[in-house]
Amino acid sequence: MAAVIETDVAIIGAGPVGLFAVFECGMLRMKSVVVDALDAVGGQCSALYPEKPIFDIPAHPQIEAQALIAALEKQAAPFTPIYLLGRRVERLERADGMLTLGTSAGDTIRCKAVIIAAGAGAFGPNRPPLDGLAGYEASGAVRYMVTRREDFRGKRVVIAGGGDSAVDWALSLKQVAARVTVVHRRPKFRAAPETAAQLDAAAARGEVEMAIPYQLHALKGDGSTLEAVVVATLKGEEKAIPADVLLPFYGLSMELGPIAQWGLALDRNHIAVEPATCATNVEGVFAIGDIATYPGKLKLILQGFSEAAMAAHAIHPRVFPGEALHFEYSTTKGVPGGD
Structure with missing residues (x-):
């Protein structure tokens, strides 16, 4: 059923980096809606290799892809994200300082910033x-x-x-x-x-x-x-x-789909971003994870996690204009619902 939703941040892509972006935005008191073309969260980790062992996640000498997704989903849960699955984002419009996304299911999402965490885009095997x-x-x-x-x-x-x-x-x-x-x-x-x-x-x-x-x-x-x-x-x-x-x-063949028509600066089917903020050339739109590129970029999940944090901090002034961000470590401030 089509929905009309107002939120702080719309995240395109429910893979590991998109899920961690929910957490990072939540820690800064920003609400998220997550859209993904697949019917379940997890992106490539769930769709292509759920049992594949991953060896470069900090504190996990080895973790299966699906177990990583389950942990990230649990980590994001306290911030009650809205998941719109089985649909893709087809249009982007800007008016009155807000961004509006339209999905293939007829949903309308009004937000103050967009994070594209679409991994390899609409992917398929070579x-x-x-x-x-x-x-x-x-x-x-x-x-x-x-x-x-x-x-x-x-x-x-x-x-x-x-x-x-x-x-x-x-x-x-x-x-x-x-x-x-x-x-x-x-x-x-x-x-x-x-x-x-x-x-x-x-x-x-x-x-x-x-x-x-x-x-x-x-x-x-x-x-x-x-x-x-x-x-x-x-x-x-x-x-x-x-x-x-x-x-x-x-490998996978990448296809950005409708995102390619949004006027984003592209480099070989990847979205060029500012390394310090992950901002694209389109105002209010950010890109993180495998789909984003900049000099020195490493295609690692852990780098995508870092980009999620940078994008969330860069977005905060858009959601809370004029409000100073007094950054605190999670060990100090905790997580909503935590002990």
């Missing part, structure tokens, strides 16, 4: 150019995400790619799969050095097989059930790797 791919996708023999590790127990899994997702899932799935083979075009991986080193060690122990330097070439099977993944070198040398499942991790 698919490998393989004949007959659609049939194997339909049967689940080719997948672009892991939602349950148990689905791969006893399976022969081929993972293609050289980034964090490929390396992290190779290390995770080797514990349940019958066989894990990693296909990459060169020996050097783009993943975090520590996890890349763990993969090398696992390969040396025979826990993971490495197909280097190879690229995906063809799928072998009946069009639905996969028998093998054929890989090839740049010289045309081919080999078939027995497989039940192929996981191509070639």
Whole structure:
């Protein structure tokens, strides 16, 4: 049902950075409405890899993506955000010092500032150019995400790619799969050095097989059930790797959707912002997380968390004009509803 809502801040994106922005705004007494195209909070963490272990969240040597989302949602809960899920923001208008957003469900949100925390925007996997791919996708023999590790127990899994997702899932799935083979075009991986080193060690122990330097070439099977993944070198040398499942991790294709029509300064499908405030070139609109870019930007969740805090502090004068912000640490002021 369409809603008409007045709030302090509208947050576009209910991923980890968007959820933490609710907390940071709440700590400064600003109310939030959160809009997301997915039907549940969590963004990519929930939609693409809920069981993926994340290793670079402070105080958590390892935490699964869905567990992180659950904790962030609980952290935001005292500030009673309004979640508008299963819809996307389609228009932005400005009048009388207020911003008005319209959603695909007909909602109208009037606010004093907008935080875009849309991650990769409207995202979808980069698919490998393989004949007959659609049939194997339909049967689940080719997948672009892991939602349950148990689905791969006893399976022969081929993972293609050289980034964090490929390396992290190779290390995770080797514990349940019958066989894990990693296909990459060169020996050097783009993943975090520590996890890349763990993969090398696992390969040396025979826990993971490495197909280097190879690229995906063809799928072998009946069009639905996969028998093998054929890989090839740049010289045309081919080999078939027995497989039940192929996981191509070639990243996500980004599409900003209607946001691209808002007059924002864009840099390769990312939104350019001021590093100190995360303000865009459009008055009252801020961007944080993976969708934001500036010199020295690191695409890490923890950097997105920092950006959420910076944006909230920059927004405070818009919500409370003329009011001095006497910043206090959370250890001093506590959280509403806390002990």
